Amino acid sequence: MDLNIVMVLQDMVLAAIPAVGFALLFNVPKHSLGYCAMGGAIGHGLRFVLTHEGMRIEWATLIAATLVSFIGVYWARRLLAHPKVFTVAAIIPMIPGKPAFTAMLALFEISRSGFSTDLQATLTTNFLQMSFIVAALALGLAMPGLIYRKPII
Amino acid sequence: MTGGGAQDFTEPEQRKLTRLCMQTAQLLMQHGAESALVENVTVRMGEALGLEKIQLGITANALSLTTLTDEHCITTVRRNIDGGINMHVVTEVQRLMLRAERREITLGQVERQLNEIKPLHYNKWLLCVMIGLSCASFARLMGADWTSCAVAGVASALSMLVRLTLSIWHFNPMLNFTITAFVATSLAGLSVPLAIGEQPRMAMAASVLLLIPGYPLINAVSDMLKGYANTGLSRWIVALLLVLAASVGIFMALSLWKIKLWI
Structure with missing residues (x-):
């Protein structure tokens, strides 16, 4: 399936909604909500394009999270607020919910119906994928803090 | 001065x-x-x-x-x-x-x-609706059909109400997460016996995503990377316990209602 602008836009809109939802949950100031939405859309949209072009999801997540965190630094300087105010909500759409839940289901199934190599394989691959994506998100977000030595604002 | x-x-x-x-x-x-x-x-x-x-x-x-x-x-x-x-x-x-x-x-x-300076709190109902929409979007991003998305949305909006109510009553956060995850999984799991939607598994996966401890996890990593290993570790443990508490709730629901999602 070829990548077209409609698919990317749909993905970005779908990612913007959870970014705002979680920003509300974190009690982000009202005027920052739009930036959270934009960050969410940019991050997930970029990851969507990169994985569609054949990049591994872990690398795509790392690149997208890093980009979002640097955009967050730019906004932080302009709006005088800590970058995490924008970026944590913005990376929420990239949280690996599906691998996490699949791993959990496999674990549950092993405990209910006994060990099988298939279930163990599902558990391990999904758990590893989840761990690497979470690590990529965390590392990507921490990137500006590791590179800039002075406080951002 | x-x-x-x-x-x-x-x-x-x-x-x-x-x-x-x-x-x-x-x-x-x-x-x-x-x-x-x-x-x-x-x-x-x-x-x-x-x-x-x-x-x-x-x-x-x-x-x-x-x-x-x-x-x-x-x-x-x-x-x-x-x-x-x-x-x-x-x-x-x-x-x-x-x-x-x-x-x-x-x-x-x-x-x-x-x-x-007083903490800002958004309206409870607005939060429930937005979290419902968020989890519906999560389901869609995972590739679920619209009906399963709606299931995830309703289940997570209602469980958000449970979570907020319990936190207003000052329940222990771990217990709160277990109960909320139980409610979310049970509600989304109803779509299996009732045959609503084609991907009940994704509906269930998306409906518990409202429990992601985003800030504790991110702050834990940031703290540890920036040389605050002690606060980093305790934040990490809290985040892990919250995830574990939510998993307990999910397991309880799956086992109690005998929901079969594995083929």
């Missing part, structure tokens, strides 16, 4: 400034700021108010702060009680510090404005 550089203060004055610095640190720590930010803002606030040196010790449950001026030290320790993630408070405190640093406001104004 607040002239440049270190000044000499009388003891009551220094006490007052120490209290202001501690209030700054406490507000930040209680509302989910990472340790590097807490230390940075507090130290700069103290310097802006004219103190010579400010030393802040951060642990997960308590803050200790020493201010130094004209060879006199004052140390104070405060309990740190979790006030819930509130980025509004963090932003306001940081902006106040920046204004004090630029000498735009006087000591009296700093004191008054610091006391005026």
Whole structure:
């Protein structure tokens, strides 16, 4: 399936909604909500394009999270607020919910119906994928803090 | 007041400034700021108010702060009680510090404005609706059909209501997460026997995503990378326990209702 602008836009809109939802949950100031939405859309949209072009999801997540965190630094300087105010909500759409839940289901199934190599394989691959994506998100977000030595604002 | 550089203060004055610095640190720590930010803002606030040196010790449950001026030290320790993630408070405190640093406001104004900072809380119903929509979007991003998305949306909106109600009653957060995950999985799991939607598994996966402990996880990693291993570790453990608590709720629901999702 070829990548077209409609698919990317749909993905970005779908990612913007959870970014705002979680920003509300974190009690982000009202005027920052739009930036959270934009960050969410940019991050997930970029990851969507990169994985569609054949990049591994872990690398795509790392690149997208890093980009979002640097955009967050730019906004932080302009709006005088800590970058995490924008970026944590913005990376929420990239949280690996599906691998996490699949791993959990496999674990549950092993405990209910006994060990099988298939279930163990599902558990391990999904758990590893989840761990690497979470690590990529965390590392990507921490990137500006590791590179800039002075406080951002 | 607040002239440049270190000044000499009388003891009551220094006490007052120490209290202001501690209030700054406490507000930040209680509302989910990472340790590097807490230390940075507090130290700069103290310097802006004219103190010579400010030393802040951060642990997960308590803050200790020493201010130094004209060879006199004052140390104070405060309990740190979790006030819930509130980025509004963090932003306001940081902006106040920046204004004090630029000498735009006087000591009296700093004191008054610091006391005026109240946590912002969004409307409960707005939160439920938005979290419902968020989880529906998660389901769609995972590739579920629209009916399963609707299931995820309704299940998560209702479980968000449960979560908020329990947190208003000051339930233990772990117990809260277990109950909320149980409710979410049970509601989304209803779509299996009722045959609503084609991907009940994704509906269930998306409906529990409202329980992601985003800030504890991210702050834990940031803290550990920036040399605050002790607070980082305790944040990490809290986040892990919350995830574990949610998993317990999911397991209970799957096992109690005998939901079969595996082929």
